[in-house]
Amino acid sequence: MSTSTGIGIANLPNQRHKIVAKQGAHFTIMVVGESGLGKTTLINTLFSTELSSAKDYRRRHVKQLDKLTEVEIIKAELEEKSFKVKLTVIDTPGFGDYVNNKDSWAPIIDFVDDQHELYMRQEQQPQREEKSDLRVHACLYFIRPTGHTLKPLDIEIMKRLGTRVNLIPVVAKADTLTQNDLALFKKRIRDVVDAQGIRVYTPPIEPDDEQGAEHARILGAVMPFSIIGSTEDVTTPDGRVVKGREYLWGVAEVENESHCDFKKLRSLLIRTHMLDLINTTEELHYENYRQQQMETRKYGEPKVKKLDNPKFKEEEESLRKRFTEQVKAEEARFRQWEQHLIAERDRLNKDLESAHSAIKQLEAELDALQVGYGRGSQRR
16 A cells, blocks of 8 residues: 555655664674785775784794684774775684694684674673673685695585685685696685585575676675785876786786776675674574574573583593593503513612622631741741
């Protein structure tokens, strides 16, 4: 039912726009990848500001013995046309930097799960006015431009991240590959992602929005995004000043779509699909986590710690049993060695006593000879 003038239902989007514009938004993005792939540079380039200063990667070798993946949180508030966004960037220094990277993904996965857990616990509290929310809305996974395919470490962590966050794979430093090599590299990555069943974020296609649907298809077709990060202004041969990297053969432009997919990635993260990334985190990843936890836990019950997990208990019992057996074996070996030392000591004591007795006997014989020699001298 409708009237010529209307009753005002169509103004509801305008009201919603005013509320959102007043409240602003918050967006959390995580960057994961080996050191030196330009994670910090890309974030600074994406948001056109220095959110994080460049790291001195010469110092990373100082912590080689630690073998720890750290989690660093960077917060900033951005404003554009009076609209404010509270931005949180989660960096993961140390990931993939060691010879043995077994379980190096654990701190990252634990952080993602802990944020879902923290938010769920806050929802269960009587007072819910100010909730801390660091749930990850988008995770950029940086792939080293080897030109071959994904490494086992890449596959392992991407499998785990894909079920927890909106995973967006990117090929770092795309200007180190030729266009043909880059296209082949991206195809190999897509083949591995499909073969391994890795879940990556795909922009939704709205059938009633033809232009938006076409844009979403273009974004989906170029994944993984090839990127060039640079915050420096350089001058092109034709006199234009652009963000990019200058080489002897020319300039690699950050926002030139024939050079890399930076503009498409920025569109996906900020201009066209930021709200969908936030909603997908809320309605899919968080709800999946919440459902899994509510099926195995009672209301208000704390999360099962890893050490309380039956699987870890079995491993702990096995390790304890093996340790006990090793201790017993070492104790038996020690006792045997102790008995051998005691027997050797007794033998040496007996030998010493025998030698002492022999010396006493020789001394007596010597004294007797000296006495006999003295008497013979007196007779003469």
